[in-house]
Amino acid sequence: MSGRDGFPRRVAMLSVHTSPLHQPGTGDAGGMNVYVVELARRLAARGIEVEIFTRAASADLPPSVVLAPGVLVRHVAAGPYESLAKENLLAQLRVFAHAVTRTRSGQRPGPYDLIHSHYWLSGHVGRLTAARWGVPLVHAMHTMAKVKNAHLAHGDTPEPAARVRGETRVVRAADRLIANTAEEADDLVLHYAADPARVAVVHPGVDLDRFSPGAGRAAARARLGLPRDALIPLFVGRVQPLKAPDVLLRAVALLLERRPGLRERIVVPVVGGPSGSGLAEPEGLQKLAARLGISDVVLFRPPVRQERLADWYRAASVLVMPSHSESFGLVAVEAQACGTPVVASRVGGLPVAVRDGVSGMLVRGHDPQDYARALEAFADDPERSARMGGAAVRHAGNFGWETAAAATAEVYAAALPRTHRRKALDASAGVCLG
16 A cells, blocks of 8 residues: 555565664675665655664664664564675575565554565565565665676676576566666666666765765864875775775875875875675785885774764865776765765766766776876865865765655655566565575
8 A cells, every 4th residue: 555645655675685774884884784774764754664674693683673763674583693694695585585574464554565675685585575465676786796797806706697697587576676877777778688667767865964074174184183284095985806995005105106205294094894805805905005015104994983984084185986896886975075076986876976077086997007196186286175175065965865765755656556466486485596
C-alpha cells in the first residue's frame, strides 16, 4: 500500500555487507555508508519510513537501533559474526533473505511497500525478497564489477565472475535502477543490458550544514595543530589500491625532488584505514613513504567522525583523489563544500563531482608526474586554494541531500505501479545465487 501522492509509506532498505552505523573509512565502510544514512534521514523527513537491514557483525548488537526519527536499523544474524569477509558473504544471502522475510511477517503497523537495495550483495537479497513479498525492487549498484575490472590498479585483485553474474541478475530483476551519474547509467546499459527506461540518474548529496567553510582554513589548521602557511595536499578514504593513495605519495616525492625547499612547508595528511585488498599489507603505505624518503612530511591518521573530517577538509590546500574508479566521488563534494578545491582523476563520476578548471583539476591517468605538476601549481600560487575554493563551495551547493531524497522518492513512485509477483520458481529456494 502506498502513501500520500503515490509515494511509498514504508521502505525496506538493504545494506547487507556494511552497516550504516559503521565508521566510514574503515573496513568496507565508505561513501555508500554515508549515502544510506543521509538518504534514509531525508526520506524519513519527507514522510517515508525507512528500515535498514544489515548483517550483524557482533553477537552483542541489539536487534534494532533507532538511527533517526523514522529510520530504524535492523541487525540480521547471517553467518558467523566476526571474521566473515565481504567476499564470503554470498553463501549467507539466502539466510539473510529468509530472516528479512520473517521480520516483515510480524510488522506493525503494516508491511513494506518497496525494497531499496544497495550494492550487488544486497541486490541478491532484494530480488529474492521482492519476489516473495510481491513489491517493487529499486537497486543502486554503487560500484560495478565490469567497470572496476576495466580500471584495475597495478597489483589489485579483479572482481570475480560470480559477482558479474550476480550483478547481471540483479539488473534484470530490478524494477528501477538508480545511477549516480549519466555515465554510470550508460555503463548499466552497455555492460549489463539494462533497460534505459528503468534507469534513473540521481546524484548523491552532501550534508551542506556539516560540510561548509565554517570559520575558514586558518581556524581549522589551528584546531588540528597544522602549520598556518603550509601546503597541505590531503587524502581521505579507504587505503587500498583502488583509491590510489600511493599516487599522491609518489607525486609528493617527485615535487620535493624538484623543489627541495618545499619540504619545510608541506604536510601530507592521509586520513583513512586499510580496506579491501589493502588489508593484505596494512602498513604498505607507511613503508612506501619511508622508501620515498617523505615519512617526515606525511601524517597518517585513522578515520574520524564527520564533524572532525570537515575540519580536515577545511584545513587542506587541496584534496587529492587519484582513484582508478569512482562511481561518484562523495569525498570530492564534501571537500568542495568546505571550500577546498580537488585534484582528481578523470574517471567515473568525478567529472560530475568536480568542475574541471573551476572547482578543481581533473587529471587523465595516474602518472605521479601529472599530479606533482598539479600540486606545484598550488605551491606556486598560494591564493589558488582560496580562489578555487569559493567556486568549489558554489559547485557543491548543487548536491544537497534534500534534492537527492526528492529525486529518489520520485523513482520510488515510478516503481510502484510496476509491482508484480515474480514466478514461484524465482522465489523458491532453488534460485541460484552463484
